Amino acid sequence: MSNYWRKIGLGLVTLLLTTSCIVQGDRKITNQQPQPLQGEILVWAEMPFQLTEAQSIKYQKLLQNDIEEFSQLYPQIQVLLEFFPSGQSWEPFELQVKRGAGPDLLMTSSTIKTLKLIKIGALRSLEESEVEESRFRSEGLKPLRYQGKLYGLPMSLRTKVLCYNKDHVKELPRTLAELIEQAREGYSVGVHSGFSETFWGIGVSGSQLFDARGRLILAEEGVWAKGWAKWMKWLKKADNEPNFILSKNPEVLQQAFVEGKITYLICPSDWILYFSEALGKDKLGATLLPGETNQPASPILWTAILLFNQASSPNQTRLALKLADFLTNVEQQTQAEIEVPIIPSNKNVTLNQELFPIRATLIDQAQSGVAFSLDDGEKLTVLKSYGDILYRKVLAGDIPPDEAAAQLTQIVNRQFEGK
Amino acid sequence: MMAELKILNLNDLWSELVKVGIVLERPAVQIQMLSMIGLILLAWLISKWIWIHFRQSFSKVSQFEAGESKLSWQQCGAALVHDLLTPTLSLIGISLLRSWFEQEGWFAGYLSEGIKLLWLYWFYVVFVIFLYALLPANTVERYSYRFFIPLFCLFAIGRILSWVFYLPELSQVTLINLFGEPVNLKMIVISIAGLYFLIVGTSMAEQFLFAIFLGRTDQEADALQASALICRYFIIGLGIVLLFGYLNVSPNALAAITGGLSVGIGFGLKEVIGNFVSGIWLLFEGALKPGDVINIEGKMSKVTKLGIRATTVQVIKDNSEEIIPNQTFFTQNVSTFTGSNRLVRRSLIVGASYQCSPEKVIEIILQVAHKHPKVLQYPTPMAFAIGFGDSSIDFELRFWLDDPLIAMSVTSDLVCEIWQAFADNNIEIPYPQRDLHLRSDDKSSPIEINGQF
Numbered sequence: 001m002s003n004y005w006r007k008i009g010l011g012l013v014t015l016l017l018t019t020s021c022i023v024q025g026d027r028k029i030t031n032q033q034p035q036p037l038q039g040e041i042l043v044w045a046e047m048p049f050q051l052t053e054a055q056s057i058k059y060q061k062l063l064q065n066d067i068e069e070f071s072q073l074y075p076q077i078q079v080l081l082e083f084f085p086s087g088q089s090w091e092p093f094e095l096q097v098k099r100g101a102g103p104d105l106l107m108t109s110s111t112i113k114t115l116k117l118i119k120i121g122a123l124r125s126l127e128e129s130e131v132e133e134s135r136f137r138s139e140g141l142k143p144l145r146y147q148g149k150l151y152g153l154p155m156s157l158r159t160k161v162l163c164y165n166k167d168h169v170k171e172l173p174r175t176l177a178e179l180i181e182q183a184r185e186g187y188s189v190g191v192h193s194g195f196s197e198t199f200w201g202i203g204v205s206g207s208q209l210f211d212a213r214g215r216l217i218l219a220e221e222g223v224w225a226k227g228w229a230k231w232m233k234w235l236k237k238a239d240n241e242p243n244f245i246l247s248k249n250p251e252v253l254q255q256a257f258v259e260g261k262i263t264y265l266i267c268p269s270d271w272i273l274y275f276s277e278a279l280g281k282d283k284l285g286a287t288l289l290p291g292e293t294n295q296p297a298s299p300i301l302w303t304a305i306l307l308f309n310q311a312s313s314p315n316q317t318r319l320a321l322k323l324a325d326f327l328t329n330v331e332q333q334t335q336a337e338i339e340v341p342i343i344p345s346n347k348n349v350t351l352n353q354e355l356f357p358i359r360a361t362l363i364d365q366a367q368s369g370v371a372f373s374l375d376d377g378e379k380l381t382v383l384k385s386y387g388d389i390l391y392r393k394v395l396a397g398d399i400p401p402d403e404a405a406a407q408l409t410q411i412v413n414r415q416f417e418g419k
Numbered sequence: 420m421m422a423e424l425k426i427l428n429l430n431d432l433w434s435e436l437v438k439v440g441i442v443l444e445r446p447a448v449q450i451q452m453l454s455m456i457g458l459i460l461l462a463w464l465i466s467k468w469i470w471i472h473f474r475q476s477f478s479k480v481s482q483f484e485a486g487e488s489k490l491s492w493q494q495c496g497a498a499l500v501h502d503l504l505t506p507t508l509s510l511i512g513i514s515l516l517r518s519w520f521e522q523e524g525w526f527a528g529y530l531s532e533g534i535k536l537l538w539l540y541w542f543y544v545v546f547v548i549f550l551y552a553l554l555p556a557n558t559v560e561r562y563s564y565r566f567f568i569p570l571f572c573l574f575a576i577g578r579i580l581s582w583v584f585y586l587p588e589l590s591q592v593t594l595i596n597l598f599g600e601p602v603n604l605k606m607i608v609i610s611i612a613g614l615y616f617l618i619v620g621t622s623m624a625e626q627f628l629f630a631i632f633l634g635r636t637d638q639e640a641d642a643l644q645a646s647a648l649i650c651r652y653f654i655i656g657l658g659i660v661l662l663f664g665y666l667n668v669s670p671n672a673l674a675a676i677t678g679g680l681s682v683g684i685g686f687g688l689k690e691v692i693g694n695f696v697s698g699i700w701l702l703f704e705g706a707l708k709p710g711d712v713i714n715i716e717g718k719m720s721k722v723t724k725l726g727i728r729a730t731t732v733q734v735i736k737d738n739s740e741e742i743i744p745n746q747t748f749f750t751q752n753v754s755t756f757t758g759s760n761r762l763v764r765r766s767l768i769v770g771a772s773y774q775c776s777p778e779k780v781i782e783i784i785l786q787v788a789h790k791h792p793k794v795l796q797y798p799t800p801m802a803f804a805i806g807f808g809d810s811s812i813d814f815e816l817r818f819w820l821d822d823p824l825i826a827m828s829v830t831s832d833l834v835c836e837i838w839q840a841f842a843d844n845n846i847e848i849p850y851p852q853r854d855l856h857l858r859s860d861d862k863s864s865p866i867e868i869n870g871q872f
Contacts, residue, residue, distance in 0.1 A: 042441050080434055080441070092587070099528025099582065100447035121524050311447040311526050 038076030041312075041319045043067070044093070044103035046110065048158075048270050048304070049086045055274050056085075062339055063107075070326050077319050086110070097122045100311035105320040107155065109304050111143060111377045117307065118146055118374070124308040125149040130321060136328070139371040140345040143303045146374035152307040153324050154345035156336065159369045160200055160299040161286045161361050163267040163275060165260060172287050176204060176234060179264070179290045183243040190253045190262040191238075193246040193395075195387035196300060200266070201231040203298020203368065204291045225405035232394045232401035239395060246395070268302075269362055272341040276358075286358040288365050301369035303345070379416055386411050431592060439583045451520075451529035458512040459505070466504030473500055483556070490551040498551065502544045510537050529582060536578055543571050566619050573612055606666045617658040625651045648725060649702050690746070691728065697745035698727040707748060712756040712823045715743065721824065735824060756823035762795070763823040767833055770811030772847035777804045777812055783844055784816050787836045793829050795819040810849045 045063055047056055060083055067079050082103075084093065090113055096102045098120055108114065117123045131153060133141060140154030164172070169187070173179040183189045191198065205227030238244045245262065247253050250271075257265045258278040266289065267275070276284045289297035306324045308317060326332060333344035337351060341358055343366050353360040372380055390404040399407075442448055474481040480493040481501075490498065513534055520527035547567060550559045580586060590605035625647045663673070685692075701707050707730065711722040720732035720741065729742045756763050771780045781802045788800035800818040807813075816833065820826055841848055 039444075040437050040441050042438060078437065080438060092585075095528065096585070097528075098526065099532065100445055100451065100526035101442045101528075101583070104441070121526075311445050313445050316441070316444065 036076060037074050037319060037322060039315050039319050040078040041104040041316050043079055043081045043105045045081060045083050045107040047083055047085045048109065066327060066332060070323055079323065102309055104309050104312045104316045105323060106307040107304060109302050112381060114307060115374055115377045118151055122310055123151045124310040125151050135348060136345050137347045139301055140303050142371040142373045144305055152305045153328055155304040155306050155327055156345055157343035157366060158269045158302045159362060159365050160266055160268050160289060161365050162289050163265045164263060164285045165279060166283050166285045168263045173290050175292055176290050180238060180241060183241045186243060187263040188243040190245045190257060190265040192250055192253060192266060193248050195391040196384050198235060200289050200297045200299035202227050204295050205230045225409045229401040229405040236395060269341050272358060286361045288361060296368035298368055298370045301366060301371040379412060382415050383412050435584060435589065442583060447526040454516055455513055455530060455533045459509045462508035462512060463505045465508055469504055470501055487555050487557060489555055495548050495552045498548045503541060506537050506541045510534060532582060536575060562623055566623055570616060609666060610662060613662045617655055621651045621654045694728045694745045697749050701745055701748060714754040761821050763820050763826060765818060765820060765826050765830060767816045767830055768813055769837055770808055770813050770848060772849045773812060775846045780814055780846060783840045784814060784837060787833060787840050788816055788818050791832060793820060793825055795821060810851045
């Protein structure tokens, strides 16, 4: 063999040996010698769903401020923050994550994305030693558990409340009957229409979605389906009321509320900031969603979560955990709650109910909210897609509510039979 | 990642580089990249070793030279072995590695991307070697260097860059603002590469199609060439319009640019533009096409290439080539021998002795004309007795040819054959005769000299 080939061979062997020295999947963060916190990390933040342009800008600024504060505290850590809209195709990002690229810290509210990432092995589960679980609300941690493991940290929670214009309201409705009554008296009511959008009313009938084994309760034996059927009947009846507006278009509802055409609006906490800016802080009011005696409304609790990349180097993971810890500490969460009406994930955050009545309402409403664990994520996706179809059919009068409920439970249970 | 307008600055570039650094810092990425490079190097070494042994065993078919001939099937087989060994071995190695990684639950996305790229290269090589079997080697080589290799490289570079950069965002970075319109990286890359591949691709397609159809249609090959040229310029024009449309080039900016330039162009490039417009006019009018025989500036020439700015003609007389600006064809009289058809009429004048029967001479001349293979039978050759000369009766033979360029040689043939036919039939071609009458002062005794000249 010539000298030339020998050199190439030697170089190749060296390269392979170097490669083999790299251990993939080394997830332990060694604490033997505490290293200084320094390095660069990449953060992707998904924009919350259905925000106006102004709201999006505000959200981005808030998060950028948080990162700037973090950078001031830890000047050796460089955080690259990138935003992506929730409606954008996730595939290009998923492709990056599959390669081992992607962010070190991902902020999202999407159960579907989280589940996908877990299934492709892209998410790092957290060890007990790495996270102080006791500081978080339990309903915030629930959407992060999958098959017994914790796959991230909750940043904030969102729910729905009944928004109203203080100038137009004399007495607040506590029950569904009172809401209808006020509608008949001329107080218009706006409801964002859709299966998951109106999920809050199911709890009023005392229903539970899953049984102890995690199965959707069957129509014949379960109360959930009956509860949904009952709720649909109420919605159908309410839809016939002249001052009751069921709309699929959130922007139309927001606009009508701001213009004073709607007195009461079932609004997600994301909308509150926009309303308080548009109406003025003094005019906007928020109260608990109407329910029945001892049967409060059960809005879905959406959690903004922080996820960690399995591919990150130990140092990058350490920095990402530090940032997550910073974003969920009492000071930051209190500040964020003052800026934006959210439910802080840190349960140690306290606020003055007199000074922040809307925030207090959100926290109260979260008590009766429903949080789903990631184990239920696939079922929820199926339930939502079929639920939306049947929801429309029921409202159109194509199918009776009881039959729709029976069909829905049957379809979902059949899909997950034996799984 | 959100699409927003931003002008390129150093911070953006630095952020992109920091992002690349973040990704490359990860062990999961490093192991994929390094093992991929290692396996490709290993595959390259093994294929070199195999090729050395292969060449020793099959030395004849392992020689490739870019000439006028196509590669034989055996040579193509050898070329496949030579060019496909490295990608094939790399593919096998990286695929096995990926399976192992996936089994272990490790990240293997870059390996998948590498496999995709190698497959693409694999098919590219097969395609090029297939071309070598169909077309002359030097033509394929030219096509490869001008079109296929740049195209593949551009695609491969784009793919590799997308491994570390988020290209949709990077491509949106605005480099400059032109007339208030942002010009981003994507627009620049697409416009440069698009124009290049459009021009080279259409030229290549034109040559390729012409080569195919030229062999099948003997007639009107030149017309086909002119049509192909028109089609080429039409496709280029259409392509540029579509490209501008795709890039969303603002009509206002375009109008401003062309408006501004038109003044400069009008003064500075007057002749060039004049020739350019004349070229387009010539093409669409169809007055001139490659292969036409014309008479320009008193020289009989054959049009060899019709360009957008100038036309190349071959002067028949001395075989020199002249590049004539297209505008010349509109400012000078040009006679063409191949305008509506390629027929050309020539004539030949011959004298015969007064002793011969004119009918007999005409018959002989016509026989000679009819016998010549290049003289057209229709329109039929005609012969006339055109007058009484000093020493002979003059005849004219009129005949038709379908190629103006052979007129001289056919005339020469006919002259020789007529001479021979006259000789065979005892027909004299008389010399000019003069009777000189010399007179002396003595008018009663004139001296008479008969002489011949």
